Amino acid sequence: MGGRGRHRLMALAAAWLLGGCEAPSAPPAPTADALVEGVALVATGVAPGALRLPDDHAAHPRQGGELWRLQAKLEVAGDRPQLFTLGIVRLNLGRPSRPQSSAWSSDALLWGWSARLGPDGPGLAQRRARATLGLAGAALSPARVWVRDWGLALGPGRPPWRLVFEDAEGTRLVLGGSRPALGLARLGETLGVEATTAGLQGYLLSGLTVAGRLVVAGRARPVTGQAWFEHLWGGGEGGTGAGAGLRLTRLTLQLDDARTLACVELRRAEAGGRPIPGCVLVDAAAQVHRFRRRELRLEPLEGGARPARWRLEIPAVALAVELTPWDDALETIAPGVAVRVAGRAEGRVIEGWGWVESIGPGQRRRGEGE
């Protein structure tokens, strides 16, 4: 991959997390091209070579960018549930051409953000630091990533998974689970792409349980819940240049029968063409089922470039659900839209929650004059 391609992929990782952030001090948003290219690669491609766990659970410092993200629904005793999302991205700045005399010199920058929506209203927090002097970094063993006071310990790279997030305020969330990791390639295959030389690789851990405490404004509350975690990296080699002119929507849904659905929809940003959806269903027994375009129906129930209301039907598993925004407020602080899931599965009423992210040229937040 040439320098330009690497730069775009690095920008992607930041955009993935920060594209939705409104903080005045946030760095300039990367170009839409970079964003779409990278996202399309996430959906359709894998980095050269197969996913190698447990090693890949740790950081990939030679890659251009890396992302760790968890999304959770937290139950708070006697109160409404909280949606919580946390992301940390590491951007590789490249090796300096000559030795640097400053102790502040660094080859990586880490950004973290968290967003929550719950009884206390929406809230956003960010951390940024260079990977130097212990302010931020990504350690290989034990696998850990941190930025300032935020730390995410990743535990062993095989089931049972154990991930622990902590901050200086006292929040401590322990995520556990035993389902196998779902490689990004499996999701890409649902679009009809078996393998590419695209530059991103990663995996999703689904069906995680959460236990711990959440501290907001000095008030600590015990929480339990469900979560998934994803770890993406790339920008090392490969890259197709594909992606500009495409819009990609990701839907990650947790159903209340313990099944997780990870879906993507690729469509042309301009009018015309046919949307191309694909889904992976991880069932309660951790079996992975893939569904391609012709095996499912995924359609937005509202117009605009960034719809949040969707209908998803997968006849093979008698699943038909509709997605509606959890609360538009969350979208003002986080990429994507948190959604409620409601419908039927094999004749039973089913509910759930999830996240919808639409990324591509001309993307605006809902209500921004689409």
Add this chain to the structure above:
Amino acid sequence: MHWRDRRWWTWGLLALVLAGCDRPGEKAEAGRIAAAEQRPGDPVRGRDALLNRAVVTCGPPHAAYAARAAAAEAPALNPAGRTGRNAELPYMLTAHVDPAGVELVTSNCLGCHAAPLEGELVIGLGNEFLDLTEDPLVAIEALGAGLAPGPERAAWRRWADRVGRVADYMMTDTVGVNSANNLTLALMAHRDPQTLAWSDAPLIAPPPTRPLPVSVPPWWHLAKKHALFYNGEGRGDHVRYMMLASTTCTDSVAEARAIDAWFVDVRAYLATLRPPPYPYPIDTELARVGARVFADRCASCHGTQGADGRYPNKLVALGKVGTDPALARAAFADADRFLDWFHDSFYGELGRSRPGLGYVAPPLDGIWATAPYLHNGAVPTLADLLESGARPAFWRHQRSGQALPEYDTERLGWRYRRLAAGKSAAMSWEERKHIYDTSLHGYGNQGHDFGDRLDPAARRALLEYLKTL
């Protein structure tokens, strides 16, 4: 009127009505198919046109194609005679410059009608390993994603939108089976028969989105066949029938006429093709015995070889041949709208479709090379074809990745693995798509059980003889 006269009138009217339902003249009875004169053409010019002229006139811009990493690789198996840009492209792609001056890369006939054999590309050999199970849409969108607005993007978009409309009619669920006939019907459904103008919305009901499986017949049979297709359809002028599957972007009669003008040469070239000789040893004594078996049991339908050989062009009724009826029935009973379209169009001016409720017993020239067998490719080897009890219900070719399977010189066909269960037991789509499942609609391996009447020695001799054809 006397009551007896009235009765005749009633019968007469009834017969007229029923005959109308059967579309006399458009559908065929079992039996011999009459010859029809073909327009003359120049086979030398035809070969050059087949290899270098675009019959499909839309495709991705060359710039977008060349940006793909795979485009940098030297094309494999390119036949001699590919010139200019075509020499740089894989044999199944042809360069074309559209009216706006954009250089395109278009698909051509050889994607289905050429295949490697013994390390060489054989023009005319049906590609029985073509994978039409893949959804083409992502690749199509990826090719256009980097194109800025302008003529190139417009050209890409025209092609992408067309293919997007018909993709579902092309996609099969088993690697190796072909869907070109279903694609042809889908393209008809989107065109006005009189003007050939394209309509994004279908103008008649399109065909089903699950194509029935078809094995691509070899082109070297063309000189002998009076009807192009398995069910006896495709009579009269063959040229325009042959063009029909490639009309993705032929949007006017003038364009179709221009292609027709040089496609007569292509047909003339195809009529000169002969099968490749069997490349492995043959037991000539045993083959001589087999020749007698063939003459006694097979020749009346499949014809004879040699200087005084004859081919009867016989449409055999479903009830007699007994092979999977779905393809013939669909064309006979569920396709009247397409028959009407064809006969109302430029393409039907010189031909008659005349589908029948049966299948034509094909010539057997080069039959050793054309596995799997029957019109739907349901039987993997000739040995299985000659012994119906040996046919596998579920099977897949024994191959590693994209490599061809080894040729089985005992059973005459590509090596395969017999499976205990069909697609429903497969754990992944990747596994499922390689399984030939004869329990599926249209995929049946029944019928043509004439070989069952032979003793094993006679079957062995017959197999040896078939190597010589």
